[in-house]
């Protein structure tokens with residue numbers, strides 16, 4: 001039975017020698033039945049700890065965890081042990097048994113089915129994951145992508161209440177990572193299982209999660225759809241974690257934002273010093289006027305490099321060489337050429353200092 005997961009005011013304190021360190025500081029979270037929640041955050045921020053608490057592998061210092069209405073963990077106590085939470089887990093390492101064929105690796109995890117019924121279930125999942133032909137191979141005879149799919153099949157074969165994926169793509173080549181992400185999304189939806197994906201790579205989270213949370217300093221700094229997090233981050237730290245961003249100082253005066261040599265209309269903001277964020281794809285360098293975009297003044301091109309699908313420019317305002325901005329461009333530019341820098345005004349992000 002697929003569950004809704006509810007985490008309520010969960011804290012976790014570890015001891016580093018004699019010093020207590022509070023890693024989670026009252027985390028609240030609801031993952032609706034059948035939804036896929038992504039958890040993003042820098043290293044050491046408590047992502048794995050939170051996931052282990054949900055899985056029952058770690059006990060919360062305080063707070064509660066529910067699967068539907070059932071209390072599974074509470075302050076310093078595991079109410080339902082991990083083996084009875086029916087969680088399908090996929091780890092970064094995939095953790096396949098090297099001495100067992102793919103089929104047996106999958107079958108080993110399934111306790112509730114036997115014989116023909118088990119075989120049918122495994123074949124059905126193998127079909128969806130396209131690993132039917134490799135079920136009689138040992139892990140060492142499989143590619144990384146196939147091993148990952150076997151690990152996913154193993155997690156799904158027991159009809160889990162919850163699927164937990166811990167950095168599931170980090171051991172894959174960049175070449176197949178995109179297709180692996182698409183496959184995870186497809187099977188998660190097809191099997192209708194509630195899922196949690198933990199990663200430090202926003203691309204992992206954005207490609208599979210319906211809702212994502214950014215964990216910073218022991219709490220969620222923001223929870224929202226991937227688009228919300230990317231387009232409307234609540235802070236410069238969140239903005240930086242979910243994608244590349246240029247950060248500049250600006251000033252709000254009389255309903256206008258002054259940044260570099262440009263002015264952008266803004267509404268409902270307090271006057272004063274602000275931090276301004278602009279993503280490289282929201283900037284453009286051009287000799288001509290660009291309709292719908294606002295000029296930020298003249299810049300000098302310092303770097304123009306080809307990235308495979310587009311060009312990447314590094315530019316500096318002509319009056320201040322120390323300020324550098326990254327700009328995505330559909331064409332190369334001559335080094336040291338001077339042009340105007342434009343920004344899409346609706347995409348400018350403004351943060352309090």
Ligand SMILES: Nc1ncnc2c1ncn2[C@@H]1O[C@H](COP(=O)(O)OP(=O)(O)OP(=O)(O)O)[C@@H](O)[C@H]1O
Nearest residue numbers: 014015023041042043044045046047048049050200
């Ligand atoms: N069993 C433990 N005892 C003491 N400290 C721990 C223990 N487990 C984790 N920590 C500490 O808690 C903090 C959070 O660790 P956690 O592994 O949850 O972070 P993370 O966000 O998953 O990091 P990463 O992305 O590097 O895996 C770290 O500072 C870590 O050193």
